[in-house]
Amino acid sequence: MTRFVRPVLFLMVALSLVLAACGAPATTAAPAPTKAAPTQAVEPTQAAEPTEAPAEDPMAMYAPDAVEGDVVTAGSSTVFPLSERMAELFQQEGFAGNVTVDSIGSGAGFERFCKTGETDVANASRPIKDSEVEACAAIGRTPIEFRVGTDALAVVMSTENDFVTSLTKEQLGKIFTGELTTWDQVDPSFPAEAIEVYSPGADSGTFDYMIEAVVAKVLPKVDEKDDLKGAEEKLLGLEGAQFSEDDNVLVQGVEGSPYAIGYFGFAYFTENQGGLKAISIDGVEPNQASVDAAEYPLARPLFIYSDATILAEKPQVAAFIYFYLSNVNDNIVDVGYFPAPADALQGAMDALKAALGM
DSSP states (O other): OOTTHHHHHHHHHHHHHHHHHHHSOOOOOOOOOOOOOOOOOOOOOOOOOOOOOOOOOTTGGGSGGGOOSOEEEEEOTTTHHHHHHHHHHHHHTTOOSOEEEEESOHHHHHHIIIIIOOOSEEEESSOOOHHHHHHHHHTTOOEEEEEEEEEEOEEEEETTOOSOSEEOHHHHHHHHHTSOOBHHHHOTTSOSOBOEEEEOOTTOHHHHHHIIIIIGGGSOOBTTBOOHHHHHHHHHTOTTOEEOSOHHHHHHHHHTOTTEEEEEOHHHHHHTTTTEEEOEETTBOOSHHHHHTTOOTTEEEEEEEEEHHHHHHOHHHHHHHHHHHHHGGGTHHHHTOBOOOHHHHHHHHHHHHHHTTO
16 A cells, blocks of 8 residues: 555544444443332331229218208217308208207217117217117117317306416316315415306216316225216205306306306307406416327317218218318317317228228
8 A cells, every 4th residue: 555545544444433432322321229228017006005094982972962861960069169160061062951960968969869869960078978879779879989179178267367377187176076165275365255166067078077087086986986976966066056058158157257167168268268268277278289299188089979870871971971070170270179189080080981881
C-alpha cells in the first residue's frame, strides 16, 4: 500500500469505532434487589382481664332511707339527750318513720324492754342487772349490749355557792347517808347551814351508780360485800331530800339555793353552766382530759340494748342502731358526753353485725 492509503484506512476504522460507541443504546444497571426486612411474628392481642365490680356493702340495706316502720326506745335520762340527737339525725338522713325516745330512767327502761316488751331499744346509764336479763328471757328476749359513750357524773352546786370547790368521795358519801347534815360539819370553815340534797329517783341508773360508787363505800360491808340495799335506804330516807326522774327539776332545785347539792349526767351540767358549777371530786375536775386519762372517779359507761330477734324482724331498728354507732362519736361531745374507748365502740359494732348474721 501507499503511504497515503494506510493513514486513510486507519482514520476510517477509528471513526467507525467512535460512531458505533456513540450510537449504541446506554445500558442501565439493574438495581440491586432490595433485601426484605425480616418479618416479626405478631402475637395475638390478649383480652383485658375483667374488672371486678366493687364489693357490695352488706349494710346498705340498713340505710336510713332504705327501711320503714317505727322505732321505740326508752330508759335513762342521762342517755336521753344523746339518743334524741341520733334519732333526729336518723330522720334527717331519710328515715320516714317515727323514733320515740322516752326519758324514764334506766330501771324503768329495762322494765319496758324486759317485762312488758313494749320497746325495741333500752337506754341505760348502767349495765343491765342479772334479774333484768332473767326477766328478758321470760319473754323470749336476749339483751345485746352496745356501748355508746362515757359520762362524767357531775356533782353540782349553784354558782351562788362561794365556799365549796371540791369534795372527796368519802365526804360525798357521808352527805348522802345523812352522816353530815350541815356544811360546817363537812368543813369548819363552811357556813352552819343545812345541806339540801337533790337526787335522781330510784328508777334512775344515775341513782344506782351513785349508790354503788359512793354511798355504799362509806357503810360497813355485809358478808364482805358492799351494802347496796342499806345505801339505797339511807339515801332515799334522807330527811328533806328531793328526788326526781326529771333532771331539769334537779337543775332548777340546785340553782335556787347556795346550800343545795345535786348530781346528774354531764350533759345537763353543760346545758346549765350559767347557774351551776361542777365540784371537783378528790381534786379532779370532770372534763375530757380527766375522763380520757381515767382519773375522774365518777366516770361511767353509757349503753343502749336490743335483741337479735327484734333486729331481724324490724330492720328499721337494726338501721337505727347501725346509724347510732356509726355517727355517735361525731356528736357525743357536742351533746355533753365523752366518746367510748375505740375498742368498746368497735365491739358494739361487731355485736350488731354478729346479731345480723354478718
